[in-house]
Amino acid sequence: EDQVTQSPEALRLQEGESSSLNCSYTVSGLRGLFWYRQDPGKGPEFLFTLYSAGEEKEKERLKATLTKKESFLHITAPKPEDSATYLCAVQFAYSGAGSYQLTFGKGTKLSVIP
Amino acid sequence: NAGVMQNPRHLVRRRGQEARLRCSPMKGHSHVYWYRQLPEEGLKFMVYLQKENIIDESGMPKERFSAEFPKEGPSILRIQQVVRGDSAAYFCASSPTQGNTGNTIYFGEGSWLTVV
Numbered sequence: 001e002d003q004v005t006q007s008p009e010a011l012r013l014q015e016g017e018s019s020s021l022n023c024s025y026t027v028s029g030l031r032g033l034f035w036y037r038q039d040p041g042k043g044p045e046f047l048f049t050l051y052s053a054g055e056e057k058e059k060e061r062l063k064a065t066l067t068k069k070e071s072f073l074h075i076t077a078p079k080p081e082d083s084a085t086y087l088c089a090v091q092f093a094y095s096g097a098g099s100y101q102l103t104f105g106k107g108t109k110l111s112v113i114p
Numbered sequence: 115n116a117g118v119m120q121n122p123r124h125l126v127r128r129r130g131q132e133a134r135l136r137c138s139p140m141k142g143h144s145h146v147y148w149y150r151q152l153p154e155e156g157l158k159f160m161v162y163l164q165k166e167n168i169i170d171e172s173g174m175p176k177e178r179f180s181a182e183f184p185k186e187g188p189s190i191l192r193i194q195q196v197v198r199g200d201s202a203a204y205f206c207a208s209s210p211t212q213g214n215t216g217n218t219i220y221f222g223e224g225s226w227l228t229v230v
Binding site (some may be wrong): 034 | 118120147149155156157158159166168170172173205217218219220221222223224226
């Protein structure tokens with residue numbers, strides 16, 4: 001069964017302390033990998049889409065990278081407002097039923113302390 | 115704000131009642147998805163719809179749950195005879211193109227269902 005695993009489950013950083021979040025997946029064919037940010041009581045907010053190994057996307061303090069088995073979300077010099085749960089989702093290259101769904105990891109809860 | 119609109123944001127139902135959750139997709143989007151987030155669990159796919167068609171309902175529970183996306187009006191997720199285990203956040207999402215192309219889907223703010 002194809003799965004998506006995120007680590008760590010929770011991460012506590014001092015303001016300015018850079019780090020990385022990991023998303024690994026068992027693969028039977030990848031159609032796309034997505035990163036979202038979710039604040040408490042809110043819906044997932046889209047950050048990045050990655051399609052092929054070696055691809056990188058960047059936005060402000062965030063940078064997402066993709067290999068054949070995993071993706072990293074690098075956070076450079078984080079600020080308290082970056083505190084949120086970061087979700088990774090994969091669309092696997094099935095055909096037929098199931099090909100439309102995103103499979104989500106359980107997320108990494110990031111806390112940035114001033 | 116032309117984002118995905120969901121209502122109600124919060125809904126309380128007694129066991130055995132019906133819950134109806136509504137979703138209007140982003141402007142220009144004709145593909146709608148419903149996901150459920152149970153406490154301490156990740157988001158789980160439920161159903162994918164286009165106007166007047168259910169394309170993929172492989173994630174829907176076999177009983178009590180149904181979804182529609184009529185020609186006019188919002189998409190509706192209907193839960194009949196709710197039980198405590200249905201308490202969760204239900205998220206609607208939409209995309210401009212067919213759902214298995216790897217294109218981004220955008221989520222609404224969710225509807226939080228509490229069954230008492």
